[in-house]
Amino acid sequence: MDSDQELIELVNKGDPDAFEALYRRYRDWVYHLAWRFTGNQQDALDVLQETFTYLLGKFPGFSLTASMTTFLYPVVRHISLTIRSKNRPFTTDEEILGELPAPASKETQSSRSELAAVLAVLPDEQREVLLMRFVDDMTLQEIATALNIPIGTVKSRLHHALQRLRHDRRTRDYFLE
Amino acid sequence: MTEKKGHFDEDLDLRISPKLSADLNTLFKPQFSVPSELDRAIMDQANRRLVQRHWRHRVFRHISIWRIAAAAAVIIFAFSLNLTQKPGPTTTSSFIVEAQAVDIDRNGRVDILDAFKLARYVESADLTDKNLSPVSSTGQALRKQGWDINGDGLVNRNDVDSVALAAVRLDKNKGVL
Numbered sequence: 001m002d003s004d005q006e007l008i009e010l011v012n013k014g015d016p017d018a019f020e021a022l023y024r025r026y027r028d029w030v031y032h033l034a035w036r037f038t039g040n041q042q043d044a045l046d047v048l049q050e051t052f053t054y055l056l057g058k059f060p061g062f063s064l065t066a067s068m069t070t071f072l073y074p075v076v077r078h079i080s081l082t083i084r085s086k087n088r089p090f091t092t093d094e095e096i097l098g099e100l101p102a103p104a105s106k107e108t109q110s111s112r113s114e115l116a117a118v119l120a121v122l123p124d125e126q127r128e129v130l131l132m133r134f135v136d137d138m139t140l141q142e143i144a145t146a147l148n149i150p151i152g153t154v155k156s157r158l159h160h161a162l163q164r165l166r167h168d169r170r171t172r173d174y175f176l177e
Numbered sequence: 178m179t180e181k182k183g184h185f186d187e188d189l190d191l192r193i194s195p196k197l198s199a200d201l202n203t204l205f206k207p208q209f210s211v212p213s214e215l216d217r218a219i220m221d222q223a224n225r226r227l228v229q230r231h232w233r234h235r236v237f238r239h240i241s242i243w244r245i246a247a248a249a250a251v252i253i254f255a256f257s258l259n260l261t262q263k264p265g266p267t268t269t270s271s272f273i274v275e276a277q278a279v280d281i282d283r284n285g286r287v288d289i290l291d292a293f294k295l296a297r298y299v300e301s302a303d304l305t306d307k308n309l310s311p312v313s314s315t316g317q318a319l320r321k322q323g324w325d326i327n328g329d330g331l332v333n334r335n336d337v338d339s340v341a342l343a344a345v346r347l348d349k350n351k352g353v354l
Contacts, residue, residue: 016224023219027211035207044207045215052219056226112200119204134198135205162193174197 037080
């Protein structure tokens with residue numbers, strides 16, 4: 001399987017198949033992230049399309065200096081917030097969290113609902129770093145690069161987010177003794 | 178915009194149950210997947226743009242190559258014209274002819290001694306008329322020998338000056354003979 005860098009070189013030479021491979025590799029990640037920001041399927045699909053249109057516009061001559069997720073994250077974030085403010089100007093992150101799908105079983109429903117409730121009271125920047133770490137599986141350095149903040153700030157935000165979850169009786173079970 | 182200093186504890190990260198990540202992923206997973214129509218739309222767009230840009234890039238590159246080639250051809254042509262116009266070998270032969278004309282003592286070199294020799298002849302030849310008359314026998318003899326350097330029909334001090342000048346000039350040019 002070609003690396004991102006190899007695919008980008010091929011796309012720079014005008015290879016549509018290499019672009020399709022990149023698209024397939026990051027489509028779901030971009031879509032999930034967009035959905036996380038917008039909380040709306042149609043908006044998320046619009047973000048997906050605009051993100052890859054933006055990426056396409058970078059070719060030829062595109063050079064990747066960090067990981068692809070680090071490059072795409074701020075793009076998806078910016079487009080999502082723009083589309084969200086255009087389509088639903090008064091929607092807050094908390095409302096988006098409230099629109100999260102209902103879990104399947106009663107037991108998981110309970111734990112995930114409680115997790116969602118605790119997440120809802122986290123400051124936006126702490127929740128964002130937490131999700132980047134545990135949903136997007138990004139390293140601390142990748143998070144710092146994507147958000148353009150010092151790595152110390154990333155550690156600090158993550159620390160406070162985890163402390164809040166750890167000390168809340170609804171989410172303390174997520175932590176091993 | 179100061180944040181409370183707290184360090185993200187890598188050990189704490191290790192003590193987090195994998196369930197947290199799993200639940201977060203479930204919570205933030207869109208209910209619907211990306212429709213295949215959107216995939217096709219994005220790939221069609223990529224195909225169009227990449228092929229179009231690739232051809233534009235290639236055409237531009239070819240035009241550039243032809244431009245460079247044409248410029249190089251013009252330069253080479255102009256240079257060759259300049260070379261043919263430059264009287265390279267002719268210059269040498271004219272120098273030889275000129276040098277032979279002023280090589281009074283016929284020793285194969287044009288130097289200040291030729292000027293002295295000519296000066297001596299001029300001084301001793303016709304004392305009444307410093308300019309040796311073209312009709313006088315001495316004058317004719319000297320002209321026959323090619324000592325009328327400046328070709329004015331007279332052999333006089335002006336010819337001595339011409340020889341002296343030629344001697345100096347040839348000397349500066351490292352000589353021809």
